[in-house]
Amino acid sequence: MTNQYVDIENLKYLLFEVHEIENLLKKERFDAYDKTAIDIFIDSIKTFSDKSLFPYIKDMDENPSYFKDGKIIIHPQFKNILKSAGEMGIVGSIYDFDDGGLQLPSSIFHAAYFIMEAANNHVPGYFGLTAGSANLILSFGSQFLKDTYVPKMLDLTWGGTMCLTEPQAGSSLSDVATEAVPTQEDYFLIKGQKIFISAADHQFSDNFVHLVLARIKGAPSGIKGVSLFVVPKNRPSENGKLVYNSAAIVGEFEKMGQKGYCTTHIVFGDNDDCRGWLVGEKNKGLSYMFQMMNEARIATGRMGAAIASAAYYASLQYANERPQGRKLNSSGQKNTDEEQTLIINHPDIKRMLFSQKAIIEGSLSLIFETAIYLDKEMTSASPEEKEKYNLLLELLTPVAKTYPAEQGIKSTSLAVQILGGYGYCFDFMPQQYYRDVRIIALYEGTTGIQSLDLLGRKVPMKNGKAIALLAAEMQSAINEANTHNTLKPYAQILLENLDLVQKVINHLMPYAIKGNHERYLADATVFMDFFGTIVIGWQWLKIAVNAEKNLKENNQKQTKEFYASKIHTMKFFFNYEITKTKGLAKTLLNNEELTIHTFENIF
């Protein structure tokens, strides 16, 4: 158990048993793989993570990336990491074979990244961003862009970044001001600056391919005038040599966590000769970017769950090794002549461990559920099926981002708490995970932004069709659970919660219909907390149904204890977590509009 950061057995259980990934492998797109091949792939990722990632996480925190003389210097171990990851084909894991990829299901891609991020959350972003930007080029770019950039990105010789945020705009992408001026040639001249650019321009890649949102001169204001460009750091010239393209790193943001993962400030076009190549059609940049951003949002949630997983195992190890205190006897006294007990024997410690376990495994299951919707959408036989999975994917994406982000904070905080004072000290890992995980609720759209997306766009989408589809999925888990007497009470609780969701939506929707969008969305973040908890409850019920069935059928793929642990943790989630939804609904149903009707100097 020493230095465990992820439970591979559980991960495979969720994939193969709960989410029945083998059905997916029967689809033509994925039929190069069977269970054994997937097992081997996952195991190779675990070996890579054990050897090349996990041993360096503490050192990356202690020796952060830094900016010096116009350059970003990242931890020396990245040299080996990038080389190995390039060789393993991680960047192209979900790309078509024809594009040089491994053509794996998205769910397997997320499984692999989950393992790597649990091992060392400072690392996989370097692959992930390169994968995301190459994927943008593959999906929407010209053949010229594909040929010029993708092959070198696939093996990580070149890195890729996503350049969205600007200093004056933050989350407000309508206000992107970076300028693209058309020329007589095939390129535009780019000028502007971007902040919070992760994974950019370090010493271990020869070149960087920035995917930049910019506004073509004269384009409409707002998001309708935003286009997407490939802006390399160095552009290939006619003689094949690389020419500097005026994409200058001017600084790094020093962060309280995830210090090995650099966050940069880039200035484009200081010399008025920064060239950018349009990706796809003009003024459609945001819709292209959003396609990737949806993936990135699931990925961000996954990273939150992965960090929480690592913190959980650090605290579990401590709880299993640390003697302290004694059990109370029947007169409420402790017998101090007895040896101290291990702290894992105290109910309060078990509560903190169950709470972490419920959050992490529930989140991972949701990540898989969501990713599988994408896999199913891609491989659907009919347009109806395609739409169904697309809607479910759209609806759950902000939840898959936010639940692990917000609850990951709580979960790692519990890991700190289990270690007591040691949890706060640099000698132990929980304090680092606690700092690392705090970024997750900010990356790729803050919790507030995700919540507006959920309630403002996804819930009303196609007249509530996505919500109706999700309700049907939940109902089917409830029906299955009702076939097992022991699970009936929990099925009933989920059913009540499903009704409560409808009640809350019925209460809020009239505001949207009447055009009072501010009122409709005022408590979007509370709605996210409410809805997300219920969604995870659904995941736990699914898991428990599977475990109960396996127990009854005496299926011995896992031990009885393994299945019993799943059912026990489901019960914990229903007794300790889902209990909060009624209070949140009360907040959502109240009519005082306290965050709308305020006055100056109220704070």
Add this chain to the structure above:
Amino acid sequence: MTNQYVDIENLKYLLFEVHEIENLLKKERFDAYDKTAIDIFIDSIKTFSDKSLFPYIKDMDENPSYFKDGKIIIHPQFKNILKSAGEMGIVGSIYDFDDGGLQLPSSIFHAAYFIMEAANNHVPGYFGLTAGSANLILSFGSQFLKDTYVPKMLDLTWGGTMCLTEPQAGSSLSDVATEAVPTQEDYFLIKGQKIFISAADHQFSDNFVHLVLARIKGAPSGIKGVSLFVVPKNRPSENGKLVYNSAAIVGEFEKMGQKGYCTTHIVFGDNDDCRGWLVGEKNKGLSYMFQMMNEARIATGRMGAAIASAAYYASLQYANERPQGRKLNSSGQKNTDEEQTLIINHPDIKRMLFSQKAIIEGSLSLIFETAIYLDKEMTSASPEEKEKYNLLLELLTPVAKTYPAEQGIKSTSLAVQILGGYGYCFDFMPQQYYRDVRIIALYEGTTGIQSLDLLGRKVPMKNGKAIALLAAEMQSAINEANTHNTLKPYAQILLENLDLVQKVINHLMPYAIKGNHERYLADATVFMDFFGTIVIGWQWLKIAVNAEKNLKENNQKQTKEFYASKIHTMKFFFNYEITKTKGLAKTLLNNEELTIHTFENIF
């Protein structure tokens, strides 16, 4: 508003108006002070904090205390700070005039520390621990100990520490193993080691007076065999010179926050000549220590609220200055030709600000309430009154420690969130406060320990008399609120919650009576969350009653907006926070015993 970290106006409002501190000043013990004198004292603390504390908080984080060559080096500014604080008499603020103190009420002492801690939470512990240890000597020590140590501690020439925790024991004080061997002289020989010793042995004090829990050779096991000793770093010898007493700093714990406040590891008696002088009677050390620890617990909660206050104002300033996004129009669209709006105009930002404000001001009000119980206990005319205030103080102490600790984490996290990505970066303060505040739930007894104290000791104390007294206090606030139509709905909610507390206790108590203490206490931390939220609801109702009365009476001590803001924030607390108590009660009322009945390898 720039660089505001505390609202002095609100602090004085709580003291003078809500908690009517002037009644206390009529008591003989405090009659040297009137409102003007208290105003002047508080203002002088604010001036000191503005000049000497707040400007250094960031630098103390960036240049932490460290251990080198057997010594702890703290930030150079401490030289000035300790000198000024010594001159101001902060250490002895609540001591009797006869002992060289200022004889201020405890509530005013907490007000002063709250301001200093909001300005710079790395600092006041150096005064507070010296004050606490000198107070132990004053309360229980011999005249020799008082004369030898206290005067130099009062002016901070010497520092004081509390040495409780040992590596093998952690929170379990029954397992203290530091040994005290009697000699023919007036001293014992001390041998052992202590960890997590704050504020010890830095370069700016000539000597340190450690108050050490140790076990006299042959003493009973458990807490009944623990005695308290004064163990100086250097002991005064007959010729008046200081002789090294073998109290060696062997290391510092590097922490993720509060880095200016050193946390040391001390080894006593490596040379077999470390002398300790017994304080009070032998084997009574823990009861003495607990008297101070109760004060220290309130102080720790106060520090949590103070850090959250500083984070709140940092985020409020940002929200008032940062333009981003736009209001939605009636078709749910944004007009991107309009200028961006300040983020404070977004309901979700207001929600995060109200949430912080409700937590911080509610916590501060509880700190004052609790401290005033101590002041009233000290100045009670009758034994009945004394007992009443003592019981209320005992009951609320773990709550006053824990609510600000746990909710302070949430509150500072919201401050981070308001700043978006900037909140996570070293250029802004919220990330530091977020790291700093995390220690509060660990110091002076973790949340788990406080919760066992609340449910295990305080609730059953004197057959529930403390709870009954608190219920009467709450009922009186409810009755007052019921005289204002606008407050009736909230009074009703508090009443329902009061009933719910009784219901939960009635459900749990039979387990304790039957001797099943493990079951009784299994969810003590959930009970703390439940009970603490209701207690803060009571504080907010009290505040609102006062504000409503002042509004009706057209009292112009404060602006109408000030009073309206209090009522608005109370409503926020009742609509967004107290709504969670029913869910917590559901957890407490459930009978599945999931954290008790587990099996091996369940995690």
